[in-house]
Amino acid sequence: MKKRLVFANMILRSLTRRRSRMLAALMAIAIGSTVLSGMLTIYLDIPRQLGREFRSYGANLVLVPAGESGIMSMDDVEEAAEYLPPDKLVGVTPYRYESLGINRQPCTTAGVRFAQVAKTSPYWRVDGSWPERSNEIMIGSDIARFTGITPGTQARISGHTRDMKPFAVDMTVSGVVGTGGAEESVVFVELSTLEAMMGAGGQVNLVEISVEGSQRELEEMAGEIGANVPGVAPRLVKRIAGSEATVLGKLRSLVFLVTAVVMGLILICVATTMMTVVMERRREIGLKKAIGAESSAIIGEFIAEGAALGLAGGLAGAVSGFFFAQLISVNVFNRSVAFDYIAVPAALAAAVLVTVLACLPPVKKAADIEPAVVLRGE
């Protein structure tokens, strides 16, 4: 116990009474550790950042009716939605398709919830504006071209109710949708309005869901819905979920690479500094040996100094690393980074490990110093 106290005191004195020299090593470690913990924070946060980013590419999970009927009940859809984590759910859009006419031209009409569409399909280009009232509709750009309808004008929707009674309603076209896809030949009506026209509700043909999560998480969600809600069949939109995983993997390996390079740099930097320190302290090392220190004792002292330096530098770096990550995140992803507690002990451990590792070659050198240097007064 007493011996350990003397040891600790010696290490502490060596570090604090030779401050200027140690400061250089400390700086190197702290800067390295800053980059390291910053990168680590980003590494851990990338899925979240990218997940948000990727949600702008649209739905990654759809629900289709399970049986042959081609329709599913809204009750089932709502039940299915309960299996999605609310904090990661971006939007759920039900689609109900009917064959109606617009200005006497036949057209496919979709009943949707516009507020949700904006979330699940943020890539829609809307000429005009999104509908806000129940008598406002949106039309695909193909239909706009056929019929010559422009945003802000009236259009007559006509068709037959479920009981085969004809109806015709004048609606305001608030916007024209361009997507480059099938949406361009569809007329979009608020779901509740369409249900009122048709005289029947509570049933939809398709549900688009946008939810954050890795491919595995998505598969798990789909699995649970499939197992627990018999009326609906969940399908992953593979193209999007898959490419999200690829990009994620690439970005992570990039960050990993940068981190590895930084680690290598600290290693070299600390090793060089320690090498200088050892050269400067040849006499002291020789002296300690001359008065009876074993090589192992010298090694222990230098490693302890290295570990202490690593700990101090790592601690400073772990804190500033968060701000470094914040800076990068704000500039690259335009959003703030989530603090991950794991980054602190991880950066600390890495800093200590790298510093001790960097100390090994100089320490080996220190252990080899002959005690005779003391008498020769080299």
Added chain:
Amino acid sequence: MNILELKDVSMTYGTVKALQHIDLTVGQGEWLAIMGPSGSGKTTMMNIVGCMDKASDGSVVLDGQELSKLPPRGLTAIRRDKIGLIFQQFHLVPYLTALENVVIAQYYHSMPDEDEALEALRSVGLGERARHLPSQLSGGEQQRVCIARALINCPKLILADEPTGNLDEANEKLVLEILHRLHGSGSTIIVVTHSPDVGSHADRVIVLEHGKIARTTTGALLHKSA
């Protein structure tokens, strides 16, 4: 009984023959002075006797142990357990106080004991300066710290390489007083010195020249001739 026996000891550094065929025995409790011109091999001899270097040739027996057969660890152990070293330049660990410098010698030897270390510093007249760093001590004071450190583990053999080389007369006197005290209590002392004055305190004086023992005399005779 002899504490130290050198038989046909030689030391060569490359082509330099620092020591050539040295035969020497030192008895328990003896005070030996080694003198001689610069480059004559005095420090080389101290390094070999002090277990800090191995002779290229010959046999060195210290307190019954043949040194040339020992591995480095064994040499460290002897250095630690049997030898107290005092140097010309007052070698102290610069970032440790006088007291801490003495304590680490105990620490490497066995168990640190601050009271004992403080007592050792008092015995060399440094009780008041125990908490000072080497940079805050004069040369004479630093040398006395080195002596306190050399003595702390009660070594059988005290080796001093020009212990007074960098000291003024007053400090030289202090150091010699301490050595006399140690000698009086039965320690064996080997001192390297250029000063006939310091050499004259020894029981026996050997003079090295070109790595060989050129003359042997006694301190008293040396004093007369000086």
